[in-house]
Amino acid sequence: MTLLAATIPDAVTFVIAAAICVLGALGVVLSRNPVHSALMLVMTLFGVAVLFVEEDAQFLAAVQVIVYAGAIVVLFLFVIMLLGVDQKEAIERDPLPAQRPVAICVGILVLAEVLLLARGHWPTGARSVSGAIGSPADNVGLIGRSVFTTYLLAFEVTSALLVVAVIGAVVLARRPRPALGGSAPATGPAVEPDGDDEDPDDTEPDGGEAGTAETVSSAAAQAEDELASPEVPGP
Amino acid sequence: MLRVAFLIPLLPLAGFLILLASGRKLGNPLSGWVATFLVAASFVVTVIVFAGLFRLPVGARSYTQSWFTWISAGHLHVDMGLLIDPLSMTMAAFVTGVSALIHLYSIGYMEHDEDFPKFFLYLNLFVAAMLVLVLADNFLLLFLGWEGVGVCSYFLIGFWFERDSASSAAKKAMIFNRIGDAAFLVALFLIYERTGSLEYQRVFAHLGSVGEPSLVAIGILLFGGAVGKSAQIPLYPWLADAMEGPTPVSALIHAATMVTAGVYLMCRINPILYRAPDAAHVIAIVGAATAFLGATIACAQDDIKKILAYSTISQLGYMFLAAGIGAYDAAIFLMLTHAFYKALLFLGAGSVIHAMNDEQDVKTMGALARLMPITAVTFLIGWLSIGGVPVLSGFWSKGDVLLNAFAFSPALWAVGAVTAVLTAYYMGRAYLLVFRGEQRWVEAKPKAKAGLHPHDPSWVMSAPLVVLGALSAVGGLINLPIHPDFDFLERWLNPVFATRLFSHQWSLGGVWTFALVDAALALAGVGLALALWGRTYERPAVGPVFLRRAWYIDWAYDRLIARPSTEVAIETSSVVEAKGIDGTVNGFAWVVRATGRRLRSVQSGYVRNYALGLAAGLVLILAYVLTRAS
Amino acid sequence: MTTAASWYLTLAAVLFTIGAIGLLVRRNVLVMFMCVELMLNAANLTFVTFARRLNDIAGQTAVFFVLVVAAAEVVVGLGIIVSIYRRRPGATADDIHRLKG
Numbered sequence: 004m005t006l007l008a009a010t011i012p013d014a015v016t017f018v019i020a021a022a023i024c025v026l027g028a029l030g031v032v033l034s035r036n037p038v039h040s041a042l043m044l045v046m047t048l049f050g051v052a053v054l055f056v057e058e059d060a061q062f063l064a065a066v067q068v069i070v071y072a073g074a075i076v077v078l079f080l081f082v083i084m085l086l087g088v089d090q091k092e093a094i095e096r097d098p099l100p101a102q103r104p105v106a107i108c109v110g111i112l113v114l115a116e117v118l119l120l121a122r123g124h125w126p127t128g129a130r131s132v133s134g135a136i137g138s139p140a141d142n143v144g145l146i147g148r149s150v151f152t153t154y155l156l157a158f159e160v161t162s163a164l165l166v167v168a169v170i171g172a173v174v175l176a177r178r179p180r181p182a183l184g185g186s187a188p189a190t191g192p193a194v195e196p197d198g199d200d201e202d203p204d205d206t207e208p209d210g211g212e213a214g215t216a217e218t219v220s221s222a223a224a225q226a227e228d229e230l231a232s233p234e235v236p237g238p
Numbered sequence: 239m240l241r242v243a244f245l246i247p248l249l250p251l252a253g254f255l256i257l258l259a260s261g262r263k264l265g266n267p268l269s270g271w272v273a274t275f276l277v278a279a280s281f282v283v284t285v286i287v288f289a290g291l292f293r294l295p296v297g298a299r300s301y302t303q304s305w306f307t308w309i310s311a312g313h314l315h316v317d318m319g320l321l322i323d324p325l326s327m328t329m330a331a332f333v334t335g336v337s338a339l340i341h342l343y344s345i346g347y348m349e350h351d352e353d354f355p356k357f358f359l360y361l362n363l364f365v366a367a368m369l370v371l372v373l374a375d376n377f378l379l380l381f382l383g384w385e386g387v388g389v390c391s392y393f394l395i396g397f398w399f400e401r402d403s404a405s406s407a408a409k410k411a412m413i414f415n416r417i418g419d420a421a422f423l424v425a426l427f428l429i430y431e432r433t434g435s436l437e438y439q440r441v442f443a444h445l446g447s448v449g450e451p452s453l454v455a456i457g458i459l460l461f462g463g464a465v466g467k468s469a470q471i472p473l474y475p476w477l478a479d480a481m482e483g484p485t486p487v488s489a490l491i492h493a494a495t496m497v498t499a500g501v502y503l504m505c506r507i508n509p510i511l512y513r514a515p516d517a518a519h520v521i522a523i524v525g526a527a528t529a530f531l532g533a534t535i536a537c538a539q540d541d542i543k544k545i546l547a548y549s550t551i552s553q554l555g556y557m558f559l560a561a562g563i564g565a566y567d568a569a570i571f572l573m574l575t576h577a578f579y580k581a582l583l584f585l586g587a588g589s590v591i592h593a594m595n596d597e598q599d600v601k602t603m604g605a606l607a608r609l610m611p612i613t614a615v616t617f618l619i620g621w622l623s624i625g626g627v628p629v630l631s632g633f634w635s636k637g638d639v640l641l642n643a644f645a646f647s648p649a650l651w652a653v654g655a656v657t658a659v660l661t662a663y664y665m666g667r668a669y670l671l672v673f674r675g676e677q678r679w680v681e682a683k684p685k686a687k688a689g690l691h692p693h694d695p696s697w698v699m700s701a702p703l704v705v706l707g708a709l710s711a712v713g714g715l716i717n718l719p720i721h722p723d724f725d726f727l728e729r730w731l732n733p734v735f736a737t738r739l740f741s742h743q744w745s746l747g748g749v750w751t752f753a754l755v756d757a758a759l760a761l762a763g764v765g766l767a768l769a770l771w772g773r774t775y776e777r778p779a780v781g782p783v784f785l786r787r788a789w790y791i792d793w794a795y796d797r798l799i800a801r802p803s804t805e806v807a808i809e810t811s812s813v814v815e816a817k818g819i820d821g822t823v824n825g826f827a828w829v830v831r832a833t834g835r836r837l838r839s840v841q842s843g844y845v846r847n848y849a850l851g852l853a854a855g856l857v858l859i860l861a862y863v864l865t866r867a868s
Numbered sequence: 869m870t871t872a873a874s875w876y877l878t879l880a881a882v883l884f885t886i887g888a889i890g891l892l893v894r895r896n897v898l899v900m901f902m903c904v905e906l907m908l909n910a911a912n913l914t915f916v917t918f919a920r921r922l923n924d925i926a927g928q929t930a931v932f933f934v935l936v937v938a939a940a941e942v943v944v945g946l947g948i949i950v951s952i953y954r955r956r957p958g959a960t961a962d963d964i965h966r967l968k969g
Binding site: 017024025028029031032034037040041046047051052054055056059060062064066067070071074075078082083085086087097098102103106107109110111113114117121122130134135136142145146149150153154157158159161163164165167168169171172173174176178203228 | 873874875876877878879881882883884885886887888890893894895896898899901902903905906907912913916917919920922923924925928929931932933935936937938939940941942943944946947948949950951953954957961962969
């Protein structure tokens with residue numbers, strides 16, 4: 004493999020896109036404000052989309068922009084705005100001793116090792132097992148054919164996964180209505196009725212565990228619908 | 239008739255179990271009567287079996303009865319079996335008889351003791367163990383009885399265990415016994431290894447194939463066991479201390495029965511000793527030395543029970559002397575008569591102690607003959623018997639021993655003769671100081687003895703004294719050397735000893751000469767006692783210190799062995815045990831805890847830390863992949 | 869010639885590392901989540917690189933599925949975060965340390 008055997012436009016595109024990615028990534032990690040982090044993430048995602056196009060994965064590039072940048076990050080921003088998590092985080096000091104330096108060391112080590120692996124001998128697999136990549140015009144069709152024939156089971160399973168995720172999100176985030184002569188609303192798979200119709204702020208156990216199943220609060224249900232349904236590129 | 243032999247040890251054992259279960263309920267004195275009755279019943283059965291054995295023709299007087307197989311492991315096969323032959327029946331007869339008398343006596347002696355039932359429980363167990371010992375048909379069962387009597391001795395010596403001296407004495411007895419037992423065990427191993435069996439009849443049949451050095455070793459080792467059990471040199475100091483136990487215990491165990499087990503053992507292994515003359519000679523010499531030693535110490539003791547204890551050691555020495563030179567029936571004869579008169583003397587001493595409110599020092603007694611006539615008369619008979627005054631039983635039995643001793647070795651005879659004089663002397667001294675003279679106890683301790691009115695005890699205690707007195711007087715008739723028709727005992731025991739018996743056939747003149755010499759020795763001792771102690775008390779007020787302190791032998795044991803051992807034990811327990819062994823075990827626990835404490839800090843509870851751990855693991859895995867990939 | 873695969877792989881590695889360090893260092897839950905997304909993207913990039921290298925469509929299919937699952941994961945994760953924040957506004961990842969030994 005020759006490292007520098009590249010055409011000039013490709014190389015330039017790659018360098019610019021790579022720079023965008025890295026800068027974005029650094030921005031995500033180093034920003035104090037979570038909103039800034041989210042925006043930096045968008046920048047990274049765009050860079051990656053460009054690289055996808057460069058790698059003859061046009062469909063994926065499009066999907067990346069639409070789904071990842073367009074839906075997921077938006078979701079992030081919704082939550083940030085909703086919950087008011089945009090307070091600045093004290094980023095100077097890490098309360099856990101030695102966490103930061105060790106993390107950086109470990110990270111650099113991982114990078115070094117992966118780079119070494121990257122330069123090493125590639126484990127070459129068989130080529131074109133699931134179908135060759137054809138011209139750009141065929142990309143969508145090829146992916147579609149692959150998904151619907153070779154990887155049909157995975158496709159079906161992920162569909163089910165999406166349904167589960169939707170239901171889960173709805174159930175997790177809902178606030179049960181206060182009982183007006185009615186019992187606690189029927190629950191989904193992830194929640195047990197705690198009998199906290201009246202005032203869960205008194206009956207809930209203390210401690211801030213991520214006890215998601217218990218955190219069905221008693222305020223009137225709001226915004227549950229808004230949070231429940233991400234847009235998914237359906238089949 | 240012989241088939242009821244199994245009852246002989248079983249009845250006292252039943253007594254033990256009954257008293258164990260309900261002794262406290264039966265109480266005082268019923269539990270004592272139950273125990274006495276059962277031992278007396280055992281005596282009756284013994285007589286029956288004795289008669290049954292007597293009816294068998296001379297050559298066939300041997301009967302074995304096996305209850306069940308005790309051990310069956312590979313080639314080792316040991317039964318719970320009894321051997322009924324003249325020797326074992328003789329032993330059983332006097333053991334049960336004298337025990338029954340002493341049980342009866344104890345009902346009176348222990349009547350004020352609150353642990354009355356426990357006493358009889360132990361006594362019955364002792365009798366059962368002793369009977370197992372003498373009736374066993376194999377060495378292992380004998381050893382079982384041997385250990386049993388040792389344990390009962392421990393219990394009974396330490397009966398009043400709240401007294402430090404008593405529990406120490408019990409421990410001392412156990413330890414000295416144990417040393418002998420170790421030798422006994424090694425002998426058992428040797429016997430089994432050389433002959434392939436532990437049963438008497440099989441072992442004795444195979445002796446021809448065993449080399450003499452092994453036989454000598456076996457003989458010496460078994461004698462080692464006997465030395466411990468029968469208080470010979472060097473394992474005798476425990477017997478004097480064993481006087482801490484109640485007097486009936488001293489009478490039964492440390493005079494008449496347990497200490498004679500060693501002599502019995504020597505007689506039982508006569509086939510081995512016959513083939514190992516070196517071992518036998520050692521036995522004879524040790525016996526003679528012990529006889530002399532015991533007699534000299536007894537001359538200077540003030541405690542009446544200690545006088546009797548050292549006297550026992552001395553008389554046992556005589557018995558071992560006889561066994562060592564091969565005159566087994568003389569040894570058994572002496573054992574028999576000794577049982578009678580020594581038990582008598584002890585019980586008499588017990589009466590005196592009882593009457594004097596537990597006072598045991600002869601210096602503070604005196605003139606009790608008029609106040610306690612029965613006790614005095616029987617004690618007199620006992621004295622004269624042990625002294626060897628004709629025609630009481632001691633004269634004949636000791637005479638038998640000395641007769642054979644001279645034929646074997648005049649030197650041994652000389653030691654025996656001197657000891658005989660001393661025996662008559664010290665026992666006379668005891669009698670005269672206790673029963674004659676003035677009532678020294680009035681001035682000696684006026685306050686303590688103010689209300690003291692010594693008198694003869696009740697019939698339960700007096701009757702055994704009388705019976706034993708009679709036996710001591712006429713007991714010699716069973717084996718008179720005067721005429722071959724009269725030595726019943728020798729003929730009775732002949733099947734057991736056969737040709738191995740050393741019995742020099744003296745002419746009638748020789749027999750009479752020796753009889754006269756023995757009488758002279760006895761009267762010399764009596765005369766000496768009367769001369770020194772008959773009139774006044776001013777004579778050597780106390781004996782020489784060397785003798786009083788028992789030749790300082792016990793003192794030497796204490797200084798050279800006991801104290802250093804205790805030091806070592808203390809060192810070991812405080813250093814090796816506490817710091818070394820305990821320390822190691824504790825150290826393990828400490829290491830575990832310390833490691834846990836260090837490792838616990840890994841569990842910080844923060845998710846990010848755990849994620850960091852994951853990342854570190856990733857580094858390691860990638861490193862591994864790198865090393866393999868390249 | 870097109871660019872060599874090792875460039876893309878290097879870039880993916882760098883992105884992954886940055887995402888990993890960010891995950892370990894930041895305390896704000898949402899930012900940590902975003903770092904996870906970064907790492908997923910690095911993986912996607914690697915997949916696509918290999919798809920081109922091995923001329924196999926399966927790499928791109930894999931990215932497709934990764935995208936789907938990432939989306940589902942974000943949905944549920946944010947639902948959880950919302951639930952937590954309702955109870956405890958201002959919670960950070962450091963607030964859970966009951967498992968401390």
